[in-house]
Amino acid sequence: MVITCLNENFSPIDTLTCGQIFRFTEISDGKFLVVSKNKACVLFSFNNETIIECEDADKDYFHNYFDLDRDYAKIVEFSKNQRVEFLEKATEYGKGIRILNQDYFEMLISFVISQNNNIPRIKKIIEKLSVALGEKRQFKGYVYHSFPSLTAILSKDEGFYKSIGLGYRASYILSVANAVKDKIIDYNSLKDLTTKEIKKKLLSVKGIGEKVANCITLFGLHKSDSFPVDTWIEKIYKEDFLGKETSREKITEYFIDKFKDYSGYVQQYLFHYKRNFIK
């Protein structure tokens, strides 16, 4: 099964390398294997189109996963017209980014691992986790491993997570998994709440702070009134927005107040541009 769309607002490389997803590999020049939950697809651009190849049964899943029903031209236009020069450049640079509709539980665990860590190492740890606790599968001859289930994650102890490189975050992953098991932050308990209410619940769990909570609402629940503030965004806030606040909670508030329901998209343009284009 093949899904095609115009690539004007869908750049595979920018969408995959902007830091929202950790499970992809380049299988040949510009061609990627993308893994989500227990499914995989092949993604690439050809001429003026972006092409997604997947199993017939997964067509709807990946159509939604790549957020194909949303009008990104409108988002790009909004972002470019905020009278902030740095943001205008960042948007032009990252206009092909789409915010994926990834699996909630996968995002929860992935972003707990991400804290005070760098993206290449996060990818390695998540791959180890999936090889150890996920199921081995294949798509078009490419072998991949599904993301571990809650049960699989709860079946191991802190020592195991330290052994695959989680360091001091080993206890956090179990704390978060148990909070899901206890129905405190499972998907069904959160899906109908407002973004603020969801963040409050997430923050009550040991191992989830302000930044990770925003990543989970944005990447796991597509709540675009989220704005994760990490070291890069903190730098942008000081250098390019000349902000004076110091707490990440206040900085998040500043941006969400400014960009409302577009905050999450704006955040991605800024982060991607600063990390890749600016030295």
Next chain:
DNA sequence: CACCAGGTGTCAG
């Protein structure tokens, strides 16, 4: 050797 990476928990003031 120090410093950094998609930070958070804890504790002193």
Next chain:
DNA sequence: CTGACACATGGT
């Protein structure tokens, strides 16, 4: 409430 510090690990 805010600021400092510890916390694993691997890369410059």
